[in-house]
Amino acid sequence: GAVVSQHPSWVICKSGTSVKIECRSLDFQATTMFWYRQFPKQSLMLMATSNEGSKATYEQGVEKDKFLINHASLTLSTLTVTSAHPEDSSFYICSARDTGGGYTFGSGTRLTVV
Amino acid sequence: AQSVAQPEDQVNVAEGNPLTVKCTYSVSGNPYLFWYVQYPNRGLQFLLKYITGDNLVKGSYGFEAEFNKSQTSFHLKKPSALVSDSALYFCAVRDGAAGNKLTFGGGTRVLVKP
Numbered sequence: 635g636a637v638v639s640q641h642p643s644w645v646i647c648k649s650g651t652s653v654k655i656e657c658r659s660l661d662f663q664a665t666t667m668f669w670y671r672q673f674p675k676q677s678l679m680l681m682a683t684s685n686e687g688s689k690a691t692y693e694q695g696v697e698k699d700k701f702l703i704n705h706a707s708l709t710l711s712t713l714t715v716t717s718a719h720p721e722d723s724s725f726y727i728c729s730a731r732d733t734g735g736g737y738t739f740g741s742g743t744r745l746t747v748v
Numbered sequence: 749a750q751s752v753a754q755p756e757d758q759v760n761v762a763e764g765n766p767l768t769v770k771c772t773y774s775v776s777g778n779p780y781l782f783w784y785v786q787y788p789n790r791g792l793q794f795l796l797k798y799i800t801g802d803n804l805v806k807g808s809y810g811f812e813a814e815f816n817k818s819q820t821s822f823h824l825k826k827p828s829a830l831v832s833d834s835a836l837y838f839c840a841v842r843d844g845a846a847g848n849k850l851t852f853g854g855g856t857r858v859l860v861k862p
Binding site: 638640666668676677678680683725727729731735736737738739740741742744 | 782791792793794852
């Protein structure tokens with residue numbers, strides 16, 4: 635089946651630094667990937683839709699300059715949290731449209747900003 | 749706009765008893781419906797989906813769901829719950845007339861007691 639690999643699983647960074655999260659489709663090509671944020675005990679909030687070879691589409695209220703998305707190939711999308719602050723601490727999950735018409739999710743990244 | 753409602757924050761069930769997790773949706777076009785399960789600090793695992801065809805959909809780990817167009821529902825069911833089914837369950841919908849985005853319900857925590 636379709637597999638999406640997300641790295642790192644967890645990361646701790648200092649306030650003011652940037653963190654990059656990678657999302658790779660391992661056995662299929664993904665022209666569209668999605669980035670979500672999940673707060674404790676809450677549902678997934680779509681942050682942006684990442685399109686291969688073009689600019690990402692951000693949801694209302696998501697700062698595009700803070701959450702930089704790059705989808706340079708058909709198997710890799712990256713989310714960079716720039717100048718991270720404690721309020722950016724969260725669980726970030728990526729997903730990709732798979733060839734079966736469904737959505738395959740990565741295992742998530744726990745970001746803690748100290 | 750598409751939306752999903754999971755009316756129960758938590759469902760408690762004894763091991764061996766039937767499990768039902770409720771989901772209702774709202775879309776303007778044809779609904780594409782999904783169920784996912786999430787274990788702590790993990791991404792989402794796919795259980796099943798309804799795109800078209802039979803209203804009763806069978807999925808992973810013995811789960812099934814029934815698409816009911818008149819009631820706009822897609823309840824998840826399992827005839828005999830296991831303790832290992834204790835997790836967070838999400839229903840999601842994609843509006844066939846509105847692009848690729850998935851909208852998630854708020855999630856339902858399932859607790860299966862031995």
